[in-house]
Amino acid sequence: MTNIFERLISEPLEGFLERFIQFLPNLISAILLLLIGLFAGWLTKKTSYRLLMVLKVDEFSERHGINNILLKGGVKESLSSVIGRFAGWLVFFIFVIISLSSLNVPAIERLLERFFLYLPNLFVAVIILLIGYLLSNFFGRAALIASVNAGLKASGLIGRFVKLTIFLLAATMALEQLGIGRETIIIAFAIVFGGIVLALSIAFGLGGRDMAKEYLEKKVKGEEKKDEISHI
Amino acid sequence: MNSILERKEIREKLEDIKEADILVGIPSYNNARTIGHVVRAVQAGFAKYFPDRKCVLVNSDGGSTDGTMDAVQNATIEDFQAILLHHRVRPAFKITTPYHGIPGKGSAFRTIFEIADALNVKACAVVDSDLRSITPEWIELLIKPVIEGGFDYVAPLYHRHKYDGTITNSIVYPLTRALYGKRIRQPIGGDFGFSGNLAKFYLTKDVWETDVARYGIDIWMTTTAIANNFKVCQSFLGAKIHDPKDPGTDLSAMLYQVVGATFDLMETYSSVWKNIKGSEPVITCGFQYAVGLEPVNVNVDRMIDRFRLGVKELMAIWKEFLPDSIIHFLNKAVELSKEEFYIPDETWVEIIYSFALAYYRKVVNKEHLLKSLTPLYIGRTASFVLETWESDAEEVEEKIENLCIAFENKKGWLIDKWQEV
Numbered sequence: 001m002t003n004i005f006e007r008l009i010s011e012p013l014e015g016f017l018e019r020f021i022q023f024l025p026n027l028i029s030a031i032l033l034l035l036i037g038l039f040a041g042w043l044t045k046k047t048s049y050r051l052l053m054v055l056k057v058d059e060f061s062e063r064h065g066i067n068n069i070l071l072k073g074g075v076k077e078s079l080s081s082v083i084g085r086f087a088g089w090l091v092f093f094i095f096v097i098i099s100l101s102s103l104n105v106p107a108i109e110r111l112l113e114r115f116f117l118y119l120p121n122l123f124v125a126v127i128i129l130l131i132g133y134l135l136s137n138f139f140g141r142a143a144l145i146a147s148v149n150a151g152l153k154a155s156g157l158i159g160r161f162v163k164l165t166i167f168l169l170a171a172t173m174a175l176e177q178l179g180i181g182r183e184t185i186i187i188a189f190a191i192v193f194g195g196i197v198l199a200l201s202i203a204f205g206l207g208g209r210d211m212a213k214e215y216l217e218k219k220v221k222g223e224e225k226k227d228e229i230s231h232i
Numbered sequence: 233m234n235s236i237l238e239r240k241e242i243r244e245k246l247e248d249i250k251e252a253d254i255l256v257g258i259p260s261y262n263n264a265r266t267i268g269h270v271v272r273a274v275q276a277g278f279a280k281y282f283p284d285r286k287c288v289l290v291n292s293d294g295g296s297t298d299g300t301m302d303a304v305q306n307a308t309i310e311d312f313q314a315i316l317l318h319h320r321v322r323p324a325f326k327i328t329t330p331y332h333g334i335p336g337k338g339s340a341f342r343t344i345f346e347i348a349d350a351l352n353v354k355a356c357a358v359v360d361s362d363l364r365s366i367t368p369e370w371i372e373l374l375i376k377p378v379i380e381g382g383f384d385y386v387a388p389l390y391h392r393h394k395y396d397g398t399i400t401n402s403i404v405y406p407l408t409r410a411l412y413g414k415r416i417r418q419p420i421g422g423d424f425g426f427s428g429n430l431a432k433f434y435l436t437k438d439v440w441e442t443d444v445a446r447y448g449i450d451i452w453m454t455t456t457a458i459a460n461n462f463k464v465c466q467s468f469l470g471a472k473i474h475d476p477k478d479p480g481t482d483l484s485a486m487l488y489q490v491v492g493a494t495f496d497l498m499e500t501y502s503s504v505w506k507n508i509k510g511s512e513p514v515i516t517c518g519f520q521y522a523v524g525l526e527p528v529n530v531n532v533d534r535m536i537d538r539f540r541l542g543v544k545e546l547m548a549i550w551k552e553f554l555p556d557s558i559i560h561f562l563n564k565a566v567e568l569s570k571e572e573f574y575i576p577d578e579t580w581v582e583i584i585y586s587f588a589l590a591y592y593r594k595v596v597n598k599e600h601l602l603k604s605l606t607p608l609y610i611g612r613t614a615s616f617v618l619e620t621w622e623s624d625a626e627e628v629e630e631k632i633e634n635l636c637i638a639f640e641n642k643k644g645w646l647i648d649k650w651q652e653v
Contacts, residue, residue, distance in 0.1 A: 149484040
């Protein structure tokens, strides 16, 4: 009976305890690293924020319209605060990775390895999205201004269409980079984009027939009274 | 190649001429149709008013493909007796050369300045190659104030139709006058006289790889002369009639170039204009007379429609830098009927100064910012047309004078805001 108890309960418990005691220093060092990471992250956040304030980064971002971009993206904090916060979280994240690898658990190590291999894709995808967002705003506004100056009534629609198309393209590229539903996304984008073009062609062909006729008549017959103002 | 003087044929030509007293430059690009008349007018001007001076005509061409340079070479006055009592004593030289550098009027002018510098000329003038109304007297009026009056810069003064040159009348003239304190009526006229010393000074400026080389040269020359305390005057040249411009020329691109160049110079010379209060007239040479001008068609309804469309669609951009009072005014103005439509001088001044401040602060991309000014400019022009429909030239000039005073009165506000940046 005693032998059975030892084999079933006592030995596994002892084994677990032994392994736990062996693992304990790793766990303690991981917790310690995590705590140090928390402090280092907080310190980095505060220091980089102060440094950026001294370097007048907020004034620079105000002048170059970066604050507006942040506001449009729903970020109400200043650029130096955003960068400070990001730097803090980055330092903390690095400590989390170090702390996890200090546990020496093969399963966690394998997960970390896979995560690190995937990280560049994530980074590239974020960059693509960011550039896509900036470009979509820029070209959307350029299209809006150009069509207003050309006197097109649908200027707002044109501006939004250009903006959305560029951002959709960037989002498709980002998702493709992440390897999420690669073929599906490309096909979906092609269908949506092709559909919009087809819809516009039909709309112009049928709906705009009279308008096109009127426009051509005006052009050919020269009915429209033109300005002869010389601006310069 | 950094300088036109490195070109062998130009060097040989300059060695042949050695020195000259007067140089007249004509920048050109595909102006074969009109440049012959301009060249003949310049040659007649040399013969009639400067018979005992060594004169040089320089055509600085931007790579014309319509035979402009041949037209210059072949343009001669067959019979000087028809216009003169005496033949000129000294022959006039002619240099025709493609310019170097970035394509644009500024690069063409740089070539002219370099040749003027190499020949050590006393006085220079530049005239547009598409002029139809140029006469030999223009050469006298642009050159004599330099040679005999000791002036360094001679701006043109023309009689123009009341709706001709609206960017000049509503933005460039009032703004330049308020900033630099000199009442130069046509700061971007295109036909100028200047001393050899000023040509040398222009060459020392490091602007030949910038937008000045492309399109901003006229306002740059005028502003540089005033801001650096050169002695300036203006000469009355009569009417300015030139070849019709390409109707496809985009108004917003025109605004971007002209207003952008003016705003860039505000940044360069901010230390100068901040200390200037009010304005003073400059000496005007030449005998002023009335000229008949062709009527101009204006479609005010379409202009007001463009203004309304702009307010509807571009308000989000303007809200980033226009004062709340202006935003409020614009929202009200779109509801006005054609008969009530009016943009007061004070409002227009505040709009232009706010755009200048936004340009300086880089609130929005510069091209987007200036092109977004187009509907407001069209609205202001429509308001001006409605206000002056029945007015004669004198009354219109009075209105422009009132606008200039509004620009001068509001300058303190601009200085305060500029210093906040």
